[in-house]
Amino acid sequence: MVDSNLSFVRSEMLQEQTPPLAERGAVKWMRTNLFATPVDTALTIFALLLIAWFLPPMIRWLFIEAVWTGPDRSVCSTVAQGGIQPDGWSGACWAYVNANFNQFMYGRYPIEEHWRVNLVGIMFVLLLIPLLIPKVPYKVANAVTFFFIFPIVAFFLLVGGWFGLSYVETPLWGGLLVTLVISFVGICVSLPLGIVLALGRRSKMPIIKMFCVIFIETIRGIPLITVLFMASYMLPLFLPPGVTFDKLLRALIGVALFASAYMAEVVRGGLQAIPKGQYEGADSLGLGYWQKTRLIILPQALKLVIPSIVNTFIGLFKDTSLVTIISMFDLLGTVRQHFSDANWASPQTPMSGLIFAGFVFWIFCFGMSRYSIFMENRLDTGHKR
Amino acid sequence: MASQDITPVGRDSAKVSILYDPKIRGYIFQAVAVLVIAGFGYWIVNNTITNLQRARLASGFGFLDGRSGFDISSSPYLTYSSDSTYLQALWVGILNTLTVAFVGIITATIIGFIIGIGRLSHNWLIRKICTVYVEVFRNVPPLLVIFFWYSGVLSVLPQARQSIGLPFNTFLNNRGFFFPAPVFGDGAWLAGVGLLVGIAGTFLVRRWAYKRQMATGQQFPVGWTALGLIVGLPLLALAVKGFPLSFDYPVLGAFNLKGGMQVGPEFMSLYLALSFYTASFIAEIVRAGIRGVGKGQSEAAHALGLRAGPTTRLVVVPQAMRIIIPPLTSQYLNLTKNSSLAVAIGYPDLVAVGGTILNQTNRSIEVVAIWLVVYLSISVLTSLFMNWFNAKMALVER
Numbered sequence: 001m002v003d004s005n006l007s008f009v010r011s012e013m014l015q016e017q018t019p020p021l022a023e024r025g026a027v028k029w030m031r032t033n034l035f036a037t038p039v040d041t042a043l044t045i046f047a048l049l050l051i052a053w054f055l056p057p058m059i060r061w062l063f064i065e066a067v068w069t070g071p072d073r074s075v076c077s078t079v080a081q082g083g084i085q086p087d088g089w090s091g092a093c094w095a096y097v098n099a100n101f102n103q104f105m106y107g108r109y110p111i112e113e114h115w116r117v118n119l120v121g122i123m124f125v126l127l128l129i130p131l132l133i134p135k136v137p138y139k140v141a142n143a144v145t146f147f148f149i150f151p152i153v154a155f156f157l158l159v160g161g162w163f164g165l166s167y168v169e170t171p172l173w174g175g176l177l178v179t180l181v182i183s184f185v186g187i188c189v190s191l192p193l194g195i196v197l198a199l200g201r202r203s204k205m206p207i208i209k210m211f212c213v214i215f216i217e218t219i220r221g222i223p224l225i226t227v228l229f230m231a232s233y234m235l236p237l238f239l240p241p242g243v244t245f246d247k248l249l250r251a252l253i254g255v256a257l258f259a260s261a262y263m264a265e266v267v268r269g270g271l272q273a274i275p276k277g278q279y280e281g282a283d284s285l286g287l288g289y290w291q292k293t294r295l296i297i298l299p300q301a302l303k304l305v306i307p308s309i310v311n312t313f314i315g316l317f318k319d320t321s322l323v324t325i326i327s328m329f330d331l332l333g334t335v336r337q338h339f340s341d342a343n344w345a346s347p348q349t350p351m352s353g354l355i356f357a358g359f360v361f362w363i364f365c366f367g368m369s370r371y372s373i374f375m376e377n378r379l380d381t382g383h384k385r
Numbered sequence: 386m387a388s389q390d391i392t393p394v395g396r397d398s399a400k401v402s403i404l405y406d407p408k409i410r411g412y413i414f415q416a417v418a419v420l421v422i423a424g425f426g427y428w429i430v431n432n433t434i435t436n437l438q439r440a441r442l443a444s445g446f447g448f449l450d451g452r453s454g455f456d457i458s459s460s461p462y463l464t465y466s467s468d469s470t471y472l473q474a475l476w477v478g479i480l481n482t483l484t485v486a487f488v489g490i491i492t493a494t495i496i497g498f499i500i501g502i503g504r505l506s507h508n509w510l511i512r513k514i515c516t517v518y519v520e521v522f523r524n525v526p527p528l529l530v531i532f533f534w535y536s537g538v539l540s541v542l543p544q545a546r547q548s549i550g551l552p553f554n555t556f557l558n559n560r561g562f563f564f565p566a567p568v569f570g571d572g573a574w575l576a577g578v579g580l581l582v583g584i585a586g587t588f589l590v591r592r593w594a595y596k597r598q599m600a601t602g603q604q605f606p607v608g609w610t611a612l613g614l615i616v617g618l619p620l621l622a623l624a625v626k627g628f629p630l631s632f633d634y635p636v637l638g639a640f641n642l643k644g645g646m647q648v649g650p651e652f653m654s655l656y657l658a659l660s661f662y663t664a665s666f667i668a669e670i671v672r673a674g675i676r677g678v679g680k681g682q683s684e685a686a687h688a689l690g691l692r693a694g695p696t697t698r699l700v701v702v703p704q705a706m707r708i709i710i711p712p713l714t715s716q717y718l719n720l721t722k723n724s725s726l727a728v729a730i731g732y733p734d735l736v737a738v739g740g741t742i743l744n745q746t747n748r749s750i751e752v753v754a755i756w757l758v759v760y761l762s763i764s765v766l767t768s769l770f771m772n773w774f775n776a777k778m779a780l781v782e783r
Binding site for chain 1: 411414415418419422429432433435436437439506507508509510511514520521523524525526527528529532533536537538540541718722723725726728729736740743749750753756757760761764765
């Protein structure tokens, strides 16, 4: 019998089939991302060899062989070096970081006064977090507190000498405290000063412009370390006889001036990116120079260059480590100072201390750079074509 | 901006106080600024003179002819001893700064380009490794990287007696890196001449090949010819003279290595740190530059029938270089300025030598003035060169 259904075309849909093994899942991913071409395969093998050569010893050194606690250098040295570890041992000496942790954070700040530093730190974090989260309201009040009231409170708390607090002189400060103080002051001073310098450089008044250009280009042409040397050796010469400056303050002045020159160039980039129509529009509304700058130009210009501003902050934060050269003890300086500590000197100490310091610096800088990327995406309100 | 004069038409212009005229205001502003800055400058100079007189310090650059009295650990070009003058010490410092900056720039550029291109690779693993490299080195202070190499790696290397032997008769120990020193015999100068002739010949061949390609469309293997000329001619010259070139190999002695050439741990750590640190920034610049070239450009090149290699070489790279060069210049300048961190580990660069002189003679103003002049000149010269290079690479528009 001939079936009545003479359709030449399949009448029902086929079941959807899974793609072949080579075209799905991990295999597909590896074929496109690791072994796409012969060159790719070679590169992958090379990279794997590199990782195999590099990663296991590093993990062994950092974690498995590492010493986490201990009373003195003996736990971090081999028998031949006068310690307790077997010969040929090599591992990180976290015990050294552990034992000196307070020094690395506060320097020689008196132990019974550490609560003052902690309080300033807590205030800093509590004020900073709402400032960083875009959704939290009262931004202006928050910013005013953070940039104007907080530094004053922090100054009185840290220096002391008032309200029954004992006076702690700045040579006792050290560690992360100094790093953060210098970078915070540098950031707070360099942004406004940089804006003023940038406006001056864009000014129509030739003399003002000349001063700004000379200042910016001179500072940008020389290394920070010479600026710091200038601040520590030449500032005392510039002042009337008898007037002396705190060493920390001299470093602060040097760092702030240096950073403001770079900030000025960043802000100038933003000012130049504002279309001429914005300036003309503000003029046609009858706004004066300062109104125009404050209400129309700067909000747009600064928004455009937020990533570069944060990059300058990161650079400033990293540059604070240079104060160790003019014998002040920031985080890096304190860590290095303790290498020669007879109680902890061992072949593993320098590397462990430096990795710890590097990790702290890295966290701060990486955090700032991630935040700048986040802000860049958020503020990207269609300026890009 | 504020300088346009607005004259209302049809009625008397309102009498405005002269203070509100933008032009007059500008003049007043500038006059005040000049007065303030001049007054400030006068105050500073006055204070300085008083301070110098009180401390009975002389001023002027005459001290540069005095005997320095300190040793410099590394002076590869000039003969220097503690009997030399301050001026000679400064010259040693300047040359050391330039040396480390020069080799650092070359190495950083090579590493930076490799890493930057690696970050755009299709290979996931390579991409991730390059990203980790960039994120690690970009976010730590350069000084820390220098210390890392200096006290973390190089100073824990074995003593001279247990030197690590590397290929080509080179040795590594905690006193630095030792390698064979070339000893030039009679007639070796001919090889130098050969090298110069080779370079000049390459230039001529390149110009000729370009002209020929423009005229006939035929290409000429310039790269291979250049290699042959630059390597072959010096070798030929040496062969003619019977190879008057020998090597002074470092030999392991009882306490130290004898012979050969030595690069101290200070130079090595500074050089390695500056190269690795700056390379991470250069990598980001290179990545941004290559990504800045529109996708349409390479697609159009493919559509014209160019293969991947020529597309990169002839279409993408020339356009990317235009984006890359300006920020690259500032990275080179940063590297040069960061070389001043040498003072932290005692490599005698300009700042370290100047610092020693400053401590010995108390001539802070003079020493700082010398620093300013040298660094500003280096900046200006580098910028001029890179601007010239940039103008050469820039898009020529009709």
